[in-house]
Amino acid sequence: MGGGSGNSSTLYRVIMSTDITLVSRQLFALVDVNNFYVSCERAFNPHLINRPVVVLSNNDGCAVARSNEVKALGVKMGMPWFQLKDLVRQHGIIALSSNYTLYGDMSDRVMTILRDFSPYVEVYSIDECFLGLQGLGKLWPTATDMGQSIRNRIYQWTSLPVCVGFGATKTLAKLANHIAKKQPEFNGVCDLAMMPSSQLDALLSAIEVGEVWGVGRRISQHLHAAGIHTVKTLRIRQPLGCVPDSA
């Protein structure tokens, strides 16, 4: 589900691409399957729907996918089995070994559907895909309509639930996807590119910097030390710490 890195150039990229004052006419979508491995298992075993389900890594060593019910019980991403098994017993969690053949096949189906929406697809991980949407014309009245169309089609053809985020950069599209996933009132689709700045500010001030793509524990710590806690502040305080090493 993806790679990453942590360093000063990452910070530079993150901060620059979070700065919506660098307005371009570019538009990206990020489509992401919710709880991907669990959703794949549910697509073929309806008994798993509405139950707490966790999918384990290769040697059943740790949790790599969690249903919402399991997240609510406090199971963390990457949690090792020895910490997990008590919770599994106490709460009747269903723990499954991973089936990568199935997930790869489902991933291919999703990506094939997405190629009908844009010729510019970047498969970022087994369950995530960026779409470049610049200059594609107006097949949908708004990006949000397109996002709902993507959701509906993928659900109808694969029974997998996805969320869709739109933004002027990949980082913003990813953040939009995050919002679409966390805030049910968005109905699984969030477009940050067409959002009034007052609403954008309200949203971004409620999101911790650590939620931004590429900002992990280490960079969060540095940002906190600089008094930057929310994505709204990260945007405003953009000049801080953004000088690349070569400058």
Add this chain to the structure above:
DNA sequence: ATGGGTCCT
């Protein structure tokens, strides 16, 4: 007692 990647230093 822990998975599998990528990218950077």
Add this chain to the structure above:
DNA sequence: AGGACCC
């Protein structure tokens, strides 16, 4: 090789 980040 080890660190940081991603699912």
